[in-house]
Amino acid sequence: MTRPIRVLSLYEGFFAGGARILHSDVVAGLSRDGVQQHHVLSLTSAARRDASVQHAADDTRFRRLREAGVTIDTFDRVAGDSPVTPADFTPAELHRAAGLISDADVVLSLKEQPLSLIVALQRHGLLADRPLAACLHRSDPAHSGPALGWLAESAASGAVSATIACAESTSDAYARAGVSAGTAWVIDNGIDTRRFRPGTRAERRRIRAGLGIPESAPVVLLAARFDAMKDPGLFLRSVVRHARRSPATHYVVCGSGMTRANPAFAALLRESGVGHDIALHALGLREDMPELYRVADVVALTSAFGEASPLCLVEGAASGAVPVTTDVGDAARVVEGFGLVTARDADAVAEAWGDALALRPALRAAALAARGRLDRRRMIDEYRDAIMGLLVVERLAA
Structure with missing residues (x-):
């Protein structure tokens, strides 16, 4: 031809x-x-x-x-x-x-x-x-x-x-x-590893300042639409438990419907017990995902079903964040060697986030070493x- x-x-x-x-x-x-x-x-x-x-x-x-x-x-x-x-x-x-x-x-x-x-x-x-x-x-x-x-x-x-x-x-x-x-x-x-890459110190400082996040604060990011498949309720309940152990942590949620302007999301915040004392940034649909990943320490996935090979996990990993995921689809295989898998329980998720933050230097190095196969x-x-x-x-x- x-x-x-x-x-x-x-x-x-x-x-x-x-x-x-x-x-x-x-x-x-x-x-x-x-x-x-x-x-x-x-x-x-x-x-x-x-x-x-x-x-x-x-x-x-x-x-x-x-x-x-x-x-x-x-x-x-x-x-x-x-x-x-x-x-x-x-x-x-x-x-x-x-x-x-x-x-x-x-x-x-x-x-x-x-x-x-x-x-x-x-x-x-x-x-x-x-x-x-x-x-x-x-x-x-x-x-x-x-x-x-x-x-x-x-x-x-x-x-x-x-x-x-x-x-x-x-x-x-x-x-x-x-x-x-x-x-x-x-x-x-x-993924495009030219777009999804670690940020420089100056970039991270600028992005965090734009979001109102202190330079030294731990950041847990959930990039997902507001949908039962993604189980945002589990994420928010985990936020409440993790914040008790690590009150300086900031939590970022982004995706379609992930905004306080969405009445269903606002209601779920109240039901989950997320108070004004917890630094939760609900950003809604964003087009600057590479920047958000660059300031994250943990990229979380709390999905209940439907996932196959979630992009957010590898996009976050290629940017230097540690993936922590529930065991859905091929997620466990995807993050093997540089991420953590957790049970679908708020206490277990919160504990896994704490482990990821504690182990971040080694897991981050492993994630960045895997960038070639993620490209x-x-x-x-x-x-x-x-x-x-x-x-x-x-x-x-x-």
Whole structure:
């Protein structure tokens, strides 16, 4: 094939989330090397999150893809609490999607939600025969709602010819849920270690001053959206217990809905017992995550379910913070050698944070030594190989 390989990625929408960050990094990286030509179709042009509407064109991932030369098409829809179902698509949307898939050599679906489009195209006889891989990022398929059924149906029919999971736990969980595609790859997450790096003393002093955090105060950071999956209640209860032992510690929470302006978050603060004597900074959705990681001593994850290979753990570690996580998905494997794993209990979490702060010099050194294997260039290379593998399998089948 003398021309670039044409790859179409299907997104449910553009809004904050680790899977979108990761997939957009892959698409932008592969697009820049000139061997592949990437195109994105988003099933929505905006998303309703935390009582506000976020437009795709304002999203950081959207802008970075455009800057990398990736063409983006969107349907005029708003992503809400429920995914777009196969019955929701208009004839015009189906014909537009059918044309884009026909023009592609390979199709990637970011998670299983966009596969409602594939099911709809199949049911209308409009789906071109193209190798299609579902890129999976959960360790609990049951929480995918109807999207798991769309994935299972598409895999059973052969429309989905492969899966690419970001963790062994993800691949195993979908196999147990009855998803059987022809090929199953596991590609560990990677990050941009040029962006996620330790801060200089001057940088840390400046960032902390901007947040109102003393230069010498310990900092525990939770980077997560306000969602039951992330269990912010466990984090806040752990804050109360840890603050009794280490009252000088500052606690930073950031992510969609993680703000006192969110009534549900404010109520959870009260229920958890977080008083005004505890230095908790609720920053909401932020676009300066590399800076926040640089001032953190501990990057926490208190998730209850759903995680596969959490990006926050490696982003924090590459920036010099010690990851402390509950045992979800591949998190324990991800932080092995430079982080700690804790039970899902507030006293246990608080104790683990204390241990991480005490052991920070050694764990920080181990985390920084692991930066090479955390880098996204390895991940992008493996995705390039997987896309080539999809084409090879398609040709052999023909």
